[in-house]
Amino acid sequence: MKLIQALGMTALLSLSAASWADIAVIVNLKNNNTYTGIDVDLIERIYLGKANQFPDGTSAVPYDLAKGDSVRDKFGRKILNKNPSQLHAYWSRLIFSGKKQPPREVSNAEAMKAAVAADLNAIGYINAYAVDASVAVLYTIKD
Incomplete structure (x- = not known):
C-alpha cells in the first residue's frame, strides 16, 4: 500500500514539475503585440539579430538570462536551435564583424521581469512558473 502511495506521489510531482519546465516568452504589459500572435520564427529572428521589430512595427529589444542559466540553455536549444557554444560562436562572429550586438543580459528571472x-x-x-502580473506572456514554449 505504501509503495502505491509513493508511486502515486512521484507521478504527481513529475507531472507538476513538467508544467514548471515550460518557458514563457514575456513582454511589457503595455506592449500591443500580445494580441498579434507572434510565432516561434519571429522570436528566433529577434534573438538572432535578424529582426528588430514586433509585428506592429515597434522596436523589439531582446533580453537574455545569464550564461550558464538552464532556462537560457533550454531556450537556445528549443527556439534558436543552438547549444550554448554554438550560440557563443554565432554572436562572436557578428560582434567581431561589427554587424550586431547580442541581446542584453540579466542575472535571473526577477531581473528579467524587472x-x-x-x-x-x-x-x-523565464520559467513559466515565475510569471506574475508585472509582465505579459507572449508565447509559451512547452517542454
Missing part, C-alpha cells in the same frame, strides 16, 4: 516591465520594447523569457 527589465521587461521597465521597457515597453523589451522581450524576454
